[in-house]
């Protein structure tokens with residue numbers, strides 16, 4: 001599924017967080033969205049998924065305009081947004097969380113798919129989600145993308161604060177999604193890993209697109225140093 005944002009400006013009251021942003025995630029491709037804190041990355045994903053309404057500009061899914069459509073509508077039509085933080089139902093079991101991931105009318109087994117993505121969830125189906133470790137809860141939240149068979153997945157810092165071994169599992173999972181032909185838009189603090197997976201990269205700063213292109217085009221430029229700080233390059 002193809003996603004396009006065209007001329008998007010999004011604001012919180014007087015704070016303009018995105019200014020005239022154009023971005024395309026071609027069908028079956030991976031786009032990494034990078035930028036310093038406060039650049040507007042989360043705002044961009046939320047505008048794409050309908051959690052925020054832009055002040056101007058359009059959002060298209062497979063070239064059909066969806067700007068006025070609700071987040072629910074976008075989910076039903078194939079978009080999955082994994083938001084920052086652990087979005088699970090903490091008082092419910094893992095199994096019941098997974099059941100809720102199933103899209104209406106989809107009779108395939110969301111639980112089986114989630115376990116194939118993250119096998120350790122299979123050992124914890126009866127556990128109350130809120131009692132799992134942070135990393136396990138993040139796996140559960142992230143597995144929604146696979147369980148729903150969403151053709152377009154937006155991921156906001158899903159590896160934030162996780163142990164390296166779990167970050168490895170998350171990136172292995174992202175490769176599984178890519179192999180299935182899923183379009184991905186990822187915001188990731190592990191810049192080098194995100195770039196290794198990405199077909200295209202967009203760099204946001206102060207709500208504007210400062211760079212858009214192939215990850216290899218960044219080599220030999222000072223864009224990273226200028227906008228992200230050198231220490232992030234190899235992270």
Ligand SMILES: Nc1ncnc2c1ncn2[C@@H]1O[C@H](COP(=O)(O)OP(=O)(O)OP(=O)(O)O)[C@@H](O)[C@H]1O
Nearest residue numbers: 012015016017035036037038039040041042043044
């Ligand atoms: N609910 C809000 N109300 C007011 N301003 C907000 C709100 N959410 C975000 N902002 C502002 O909008 C700008 C963009 O924020 P956003 O969270 O999109 O950036 P980000 O690139 O995702 O940052 P980070 O990497 O720190 O998560 C920032 O200046 C932020 O302070």
